Amino acid sequence: MTAPRYSGLATFMRAPIAEALEGIDIAMLGIPYDGALTNRPGARHGPREVRNQSSLMRSINHATRIDPYALCSVADVGDVAFTSAFDIEASHRQIEAFVADVAAAGALPLSCGGDHSVSLPILRALAKEPVALLHIDAHTDTWDSFQGSKFNHGAPFRRAHEEGLIDPKKTVQIGIRGAQNVSEGWDYSQSSGMRVMFIEEVRAKGIPAIVDEARAVLGNGPVYLTFDIDSIDPAFAPGTGTPEIAGLTTAEALDLIRGFRHLDYIGADVVEVSPPFDVGGITALTAATVMYEILCVLAEVRAASART
Template sequence: MEFKSPAKPNQLAPRFTEIATFMRVPIAQTLEEADIGMFGIPYDGALTNRPGTRHGPREVRNQSSLMRAVNHATRINPFELAQIRDMGDVPFTRMFEVEASHKEIEAFANMLIEAEVMPFAIGGDHSISLPLLRAIAKEPIALIHIDAHADTTDSFQGSKFNHGAPFRRAVEEGLIDPTKTIQIGIRGTQNTSDGWDFSAASGMRVVFCEEFHEKGPAAIAAEARALVGDMPVYLTYDIDSLDPVYAPGTGTPEIGGMTTHQAQILLRGLRDLNYVGADLVEVSPPFDVGDVTSLAGAALAYEILCLLAEVHQKRAFE
């Protein structure tokens, strides 16, 4: 028998075998071999409610072993369109300091971007989107934000960098263009309307869950495409956009959310945009039931990967 490196999983092997990587792609040996780099951000130091999203990347990796190659709805095989690699996890050295941890996330993402690797992060709490945007956005970019919460509140317990504030900070820092930002699936009670008010006043298009359910995911996706146009766009997906029936394992669950099928339709309607990166966040395995949230996270990460890989291939032929 010849030794086979575990850094190169066999996608055709039984799905319960081999080391779990994101989507069973090879572990990156060099930056040069990757077009799209999937990586974990096991960080939840900026949470305001239930903890546990630090364990999200590991469990999404595990459940992503169930993903296979070809998307039945779009017929996209992302692994044929781009060199996709698991880049490992962001190595933290100061996890008890939020802003220091954010700098380490930003540095990791910068390393990928300088090597022309498109970043696709699996978190982690939603505060991680801010340092990722700091690395990616050299000028204001568009944002598609799918979530139960607007994440545009000002501060919590004296911190302006909690997981409920990243997109307010992103506007203030000139990282995103709020008039080219759409927030989809927003719902749930709040103690103040501060976040919703900021989103509206800054020019963001806010789609509350009632409108989403009334119009349907395909129509909302079409509106998002029209709003973003050909601008560079970042896609951020919070698993709590799903109803807790489909995603109980998250920090701030809100009833009245999307079904997993609605989420698939929404994402499949967001093809052919000028993506510059993406993240999927807020999977909290300690609160999960039967791994359904981690599985949903893995399956929706696969849908996002299809979007990124398709865009990468089109750029390669331009």
């Protein structure tokens, strides 16, 4: 961490590259896949550019004073290697197998995608029972089939609900916005029991109140955190597939993550960074910073569980 930040191989947060999974507390991995997109492509390039921008991260969080590297063994375990990138379901099976290996080794996975469809196979690998879902996004991603595919990036949490991977009564979707041609996704989330917090509610209530209510919904059981970069306003994060204006500011996004400390996390992901649509690397830098904040939260939880 003390080497010049412009030197060496680009890994997530300049963490060491893992030779094996054993002995790792938090495994950061890339999922360079965007075969399930419905709009602008390029999220397959996200992990590489987020790694590059994450070279700017340092050790100690100025707000929480968490040093994840002092608390845990943290490593970059590389990318999911795809052999059937044109087959969504086959690619999802490869993601599931990779994450299952990480979990079997006792590590918490922190993933960087990739389109949002990758959250479904991650949940398949991790959720042994219906888990709570903390979902920060512009979209509910509970639509159904698109162009003949039930596994597009607008549908992962509908499929996860159908498969019994998430508990809808313990699911919170924060920052939802953007006009739609049909209300199907919003309707499905709300009718199934998910708590949908549209951006207008977030603005009216403020981050502390949103955090308090969301924590009450999530409860004390296992939680999975998924963060779509399009939850952030495109003024701060233009490089994404489905940008929606009037989103979270970067400050609000970090306050949200810091507000969700001490939950029983089983893993997390940051998705939908599309470098071809980025401007000066600002979206990848934002994603790297969000990923670092999540790393701090995961490390604090992992270290606390090791002490008990």
